[in-house]
Amino acid sequence: MSSYAQDVKNELAHKFDDDRDCLLAEFVALLKVGTKKIDGRLEFTSSNAAVVRRVIMLAKKFFPNVKPEVAAVRRKKLLKNLIYVVRFIVAGAVQNFFDTLDMNELLKRTRFRVAYMRGAFLAGGSVNRPEAQYLLQIVTKTKAEVAFLQKQMENLEFNARICQRKKVFFIWLREGDAICDFLGMIGAAEAVERFEVARNLKEVRMQVNRVVNMETAALNKSINAAQRQLADIKILLDKNAPVHERFREAMTLRLENPSSTVGELAEKIGMSRAGLLYRFQIIHRLAKKFSKK
Numbered sequence: 001m002s003s004y005a006q007d008v009k010n011e012l013a014h015k016f017d018d019d020r021d022c023l024l025a026e027f028v029a030l031l032k033v034g035t036k037k038i039d040g041r042l043e044f045t046s047s048n049a050a051v052v053r054r055v056i057m058l059a060k061k062f063f064p065n066v067k068p069e070v071a072a073v074r075r076k077k078l079l080k081n082l083i084y085v086v087r088f089i090v091a092g093a094v095q096n097f098f099d100t101l102d103m104n105e106l107l108k109r110t111r112f113r114v115a116y117m118r119g120a121f122l123a124g125g126s127v128n129r130p131e132a133q134y135l136l137q138i139v140t141k142t143k144a145e146v147a148f149l150q151k152q153m154e155n156l157e158f159n160a161r162i163c164q165r166k167k168v169f170f171i172w173l174r175e176g177d178a179i180c181d182f183l184g185m186i187g188a189a190e191a192v193e194r195f196e197v198a199r200n201l202k203e204v205r206m207q208v209n210r211v212v213n214m215e216t217a218a219l220n221k222s223i224n225a226a227q228r229q230l231a232d233i234k235i236l237l238d239k240n241a242p243v244h245e246r247f248r249e250a251m252t253l254r255l256e257n258p259s260s261t262v263g264e265l266a267e268k269i270g271m272s273r274a275g276l277l278y279r280f281q282i283i284h285r286l287a288k289k290f291s292k293k
Helices: 003-015 020-034 049-062 093-099 111-126 145-154 175-188 190-240 245-256 263-268 272-292
Strands: 036-038 041-046 069-074 082-089 124-128 136-140 160-164 168-173
Touching: 003 093, 003 111, 003 124, 020 036, 020 041, 020 049, 020 111, 020 124, 020 145, 020 245, 041 093, 049 082, 049 093, 049 111, 093 111, 111 124, 111 136, 111 175, 136 175, 136 263, 145 168, 145 245, 190 245, 190 272, 245 263, 245 272, 263 272
Parallel strands: none
Antiparallel strands: 036 041, 041 082, 069 082, 124 136, 136 168, 160 168
C-alpha cells in the first residue's frame, strides 16, 4: 500500500501541463534538487516510478538528442524497495542547457515559481499522512539550494523554515492550512481533498476527547467532593457532635444521596448550589475541629 506522500507524487507526476515554460521550470527543479554529479554524469534517483517517468518525459522534451540511462536497484536495507536511477552524461546538450540557463528569466512569473516548487517537491519532497502530525518538507543537498527554495516559498507567501540534519538541508511547513495551500498550489487537488477530510475528522475527534476529558474531570471532582463530605459527616456522627438543624439537613441529604453532585442535591431541596456548598464547608470545618478532640 502506497503512502500518502507517494500518492501525492503520483498525482503530480500525471499532471498535464501544456505550458512549455512551466514544464521547463519544473524540469530544472527536478534536476537541481534530485540529481548529483558522479563521474561526469548527472544521476536522478527516486523510489517513485511515476516521478522517474516524468523526468524521462521532460528530458525527451528538453534534451531531445540525449538518451538517458535508466536502471532499477533494490535496496539492501530497510524496506528493500526499488530505487530508480536516471543518468545523463554532462556534456554537449546537457552542459549547454545549464550554461545558458537564466534563473531570473526562468522564474520571472508566479506560475513558473509554482512549477519550480512542484518539481522540487517531486524530487525531494515528503508529506506526512494527514491523520498524523502535520509536516511537509523538501530535502536538498546544499545550503545554497535550500536558501533558494525558501526564497521562492516566500515569494509565494509561504513561511517555510530551514533546518539542517547531518549533511542534508530541508525546508518545512507544519501548519495544516499552509500544507493544504501548498499542495493545492502545485496541483495536487485530490490530495488536498483527502487532507481536508482527514483533518476535519481529526479535529472532531480532538474536540470530542476534550469534552469527554472535561466531563470526566468534573465527575471525578464531584466524586472526590462527595467522599470528603461523607467522611466529614461520619466524624461528626461518631463524635456525636452538636450540629445546627440547617447543617443536619445537608448531612442527611448527602447520606441519602452519596453519589449525587452538590448541584443535584441543591435542586432536591430547592436552594442554590452555592448555598448548599457553603453548608458543606461549615460541616468540613466542624469535622476538622472535632477530629482533633
